[in-house]
Amino acid sequence: EAQVTQNPRYLITVTGKKLTVTCSQNMNHEYMSWYRQDPGLGLRQIYYSMNVEVTDKGDVPEGYKVSRKEKRNFPLILESPSPNQTSLYFCASSSGNRYSNQPQHFGDGTRLSIL
Amino acid sequence: KQEVTQIPAALSVPEGENLVLNCSFTDSAIYNLQWFRQDPGKGLTSLLLIQSSQREQTSGRLNASLDKSSGRSTLYIAASQPGDSATYLCAVRPRGGSNYKLTFGKGTLLTVNP
Numbered sequence: 001e002a003q004v005t006q007n008p009r010y011l012i013t014v015t016g017k018k019l020t021v022t023c024s025q026n027m028n029h030e031y032m033s034w035y036r037q038d039p040g041l042g043l044r045q046i047y048y049s050m051n052v053e054v055t056d057k058g059d060v061p062e063g064y065k066v067s068r069k070e071k072r073n074f075p076l077i078l079e080s081p082s083p084n085q086t087s088l089y090f091c092a093s094s095s096g097n098r099y100s101n102q103p104q105h106f107g108d109g110t111r112l113s114i115l
Numbered sequence: 116k117q118e119v120t121q122i123p124a125a126l127s128v129p130e131g132e133n134l135v136l137n138c139s140f141t142d143s144a145i146y147n148l149q150w151f152r153q154d155p156g157k158g159l160t161s162l163l164l165i166q167s168s169q170r171e172q173t174s175g176r177l178n179a180s181l182d183k184s185s186g187r188s189t190l191y192i193a194a195s196q197p198g199d200s201a202t203y204l205c206a207v208r209p210r211g212g213s214n215y216k217l218t219f220g221k222g223t224l225l226t227v228n229p
Binding site for chain 1: 128141146149151156157158160162164166196204206208213214215216217219221223
C-alpha cells in the first residue's frame with residue numbers, strides 16, 4: 001500500500017530539547033515536503049526536497065532543519081524547539097516529474113506540543 | 116502571491132442533501148488543483164485532482180469542477196451521508212518552478228446530520 005509514514009504521531013516536550021520527526025514514503029517519490037497546520041493560518045510549507053541531497057526553504061523555515069540522505073526518508077529536525085513551534089505537522093510526497101499530474105500524498109500528521 | 120479562499124468556512128446539512136463547496140484562487144497560473152478531506156486527528160486524504168487543462172473530475176458521489184480563467188473550483192457532493200462529515204481543503208499547485216508547493220485554502224468544515 002502506497003503510504004507516507006510519520007513518527008511520532010504525538011509528542012509533548014520542553015523548550016530547547018532537540019527532536020526529530022521522521023517521514024518515510026514507499027512510492028519511490030523524488031519530491032518530499034513538510035507543512036505545518038495552525039488554526040486560522042492553514043497549511044504552510046516549511047521545507048521541501050526535490051531529490052536526495054537537494055533541499056530548499058519553504059515559506060516558514062525558521063527554527064527547522066531537514067536532510068535528505070536517502071530517497072525514501074525526509075526527517076524534520078527542531079534543534080531548539082520553542083512554544084511557537086507547537087503545531088500539527090504533515091509530510092508529503094509526490095513524483096518529481098514536473099509534468100506529472102499525480103496527486104501529492106500526505107502522512108497522518110504529527111502533533112507537537114512544546115512546553 | 117497565490118491566495119486560496121474557501122467559502123463557506125462551515126456548513127451543516129441534513130443527510131441526503133446535495134451540496135457544493137467553493138474554492139477560489141487569485142493566480143490562474145496553476146498546474147493542477149487538488150481537493151482533500153481531513154478528518155479530526157487524521158492526515159489529508161486526496162479526493163480529486165483536476166489538471167489545469169480539465170474542466171471537471173468525478174469519483175463516485177464527488178464531482179469537482181475547475182474554471183481556471185475565473186479562478187474558481189467547486190466540489191459537489193451528491194446524496195450526502197454522515198460519514199462525509201469532515202473538513203474539505205482545496206489546494207493549487209503553481210505552474211513552473213522547482214517547488215511543487217501546494218497553496219491551501221483554510222477549509223470548509225462539513226457536518227452532515229442524520
